[in-house]
Amino acid sequence: MKRKSRWFLETRGTPFDNAVAARTSVSNRIDSATYCPHSSARTRRTPGRILQIFATTPHPHEALVAERRAGRIPDSIVPLAPGAQMRDVLRDLPLCEGLNSSNCSHNALFCIVSFLRPEVRHKYIPSVGRRERSGAAAMDGDSIPRMETTNPHQRSAIAEFRALHESGCFILPNPWDTGTARVLQQLGFRALATTSAGFAYTRGRPDDTEAVPLAEMLAHCAEIAAATPLPVNADFQNGYADDPEGVAENVSRCIATGVAGLSVEDATGDEAAPLYELGLAIERVRAARAAIDASGIPVVLTARCEAWLVGDPDAERVAIDRLIAFADAGADCLYAPGACTADQVAAIVRAVAPKPVNVLMSAPSPDLPFSRLADLGVRRVSVGSALARVAWGGFIRAARKLADGSFDGLADGFPYGELNAMLRRKD
Numbered sequence: 001m002k003r004k005s006r007w008f009l010e011t012r013g014t015p016f017d018n019a020v021a022a023r024t025s026v027s028n029r030i031d032s033a034t035y036c037p038h039s040s041a042r043t044r045r046t047p048g049r050i051l052q053i054f055a056t057t058p059h060p061h062e063a064l065v066a067e068r069r070a071g072r073i074p075d076s077i078v079p080l081a082p083g084a085q086m087r088d089v090l091r092d093l094p095l096c097e098g099l100n101s102s103n104c105s106h107n108a109l110f111c112i113v114s115f116l117r118p119e120v121r122h123k124y125i126p127s128v129g130r131r132e133r134s135g136a137a138a139m140d141g142d143s144i145p146r147m148e149t150t151n152p153h154q155r156s157a158i159a160e161f162r163a164l165h166e167s168g169c170f171i172l173p174n175p176w177d178t179g180t181a182r183v184l185q186q187l188g189f190r191a192l193a194t195t196s197a198g199f200a201y202t203r204g205r206p207d208d209t210e211a212v213p214l215a216e217m218l219a220h221c222a223e224i225a226a227a228t229p230l231p232v233n234a235d236f237q238n239g240y241a242d243d244p245e246g247v248a249e250n251v252s253r254c255i256a257t258g259v260a261g262l263s264v265e266d267a268t269g270d271e272a273a274p275l276y277e278l279g280l281a282i283e284r285v286r287a288a289r290a291a292i293d294a295s296g297i298p299v300v301l302t303a304r305c306e307a308w309l310v311g312d313p314d315a316e317r318v319a320i321d322r323l324i325a326f327a328d329a330g331a332d333c334l335y336a337p338g339a340c341t342a343d344q345v346a347a348i349v350r351a352v353a354p355k356p357v358n359v360l361m362s363a364p365s366p367d368l369p370f371s372r373l374a375d376l377g378v379r380r381v382s383v384g385s386a387l388a389r390v391a392w393g394g395f396i397r398a399a400r401k402l403a404d405g406s407f408d409g410l411a412d413g414f415p416y417g418e419l420n421a422m423l424r425r426k427d
Contacts, residue, residue, distance in 0.1 A: 153225075155297075262302070333357070
């Protein structure tokens with residue numbers, strides 16, 4: 001089983017009572033706390049995620065911008081309202097529930113908003129009423145801060161993507177680079193989805209979160225989202241974290257790439273325990289939902305159950321039970337790759353109705369043509385890595401013939417002039 005991510009509490013700029021810090025180890029979610037003043041060297045500690053609560057500073061917005069530009073804090077950290085007390089912030093953080101922090105009375109100006117309980121966020125978000133020119137989060141009155149992205153089409157793409165899920169059925173093809181995304185747009189598709197496998201193959205790596213780091217995946221999502229105005233759903237695997245807090249943090253980062261939706265799956269990558277325990281799996285979906293709501297950018301959240309793909313002996317029952325729970329936890333769309341019969345698909349659609357269902361079709365199926373899937377009530381059909389593997393299949397077959405001294409395999413290449421013409425188009 002993968003080891004859970006470790007969390008550390010760090011304050012900067014003022015002394016912090018270590019006794020209070022020790023009491024933040026609620027449910028073993030925070031492992032230690034350190035005081036790291038700007039004037040001294042950082043305390044050596046075991047590598048892990050850091051929950052940073054910034055103490056009083058003369059220019060909170062300027063400090064926030066500087067810290068963001070330096071890459072030291074994520075966009076999910078925003079200035080807190082004047083007078084906000086650190087003890088109150090700690091009490092209201094879900095991962096610090098039950099904390100007795102009577103000795104912690106310093107003013108706190110920054111906090112990770114996505115971790116705050118929804119009902120208390122308004123107490124800490126200041127009424128700034130303007131957008132930061134630097135790209136910092138905007139705050140209007142007591143509203144949740146909205147993240148900024150560099151994709152001008154994101155809002156309209158999200159609206160279109162949500163509309164596609166309301167009725168009918170659509171195909172969601174999976175490009176693996178800018179060129180394939182643009183060609184799929186020109187062929188008339190109305191939305192796209194990334195493929196973790198297809199992208200990994202372009203890097204000469206297997207489809208694995210450890211083989212493709214988070215930073216590379218985020219850059220890829222941003223590239224595909226910027227390639228066309230179409231909605232893009234990010235294949236975000238397990239959220240690149242085991243714990244709900246890590247999922248929330250990474251979902252916030254994924255939203256900022258400009259995508260219109262993202263999927264989070266319940267596979268651990270551990271053969272001994274291939275699916276996250278049900279309670280943890282549900283909390284991970286809730287964390288993703290909370291991060292989306294906190295961002296103010298309503299991307300479509302798809303929750304996946306990988307029961308079939310990991311070979312669960314009772315895959316249909318496990319998948320349906322989990323998808324129902326994921327829907328209740330806030331998922332907008334449900335997806336169990338591996339469901340391959342009409343009865344299985346129909347059972348999933350009925351179980352989570354009226355929420356939309358995604359079905360994976362990675363190979364031809366005479367029993368499940370697109371029209372049949374639509375009749376069963378499926379809202380969207382994706383193909384995963386299938387298009388990428390079709391391209392790889394053509395390449396490998398032609399290359400094998402070439403290795404044998406034959407040029408026959410080159411006859412199937414798409415015409416050079418037509419491909420150039422397609423990629424010259426700006427629409």
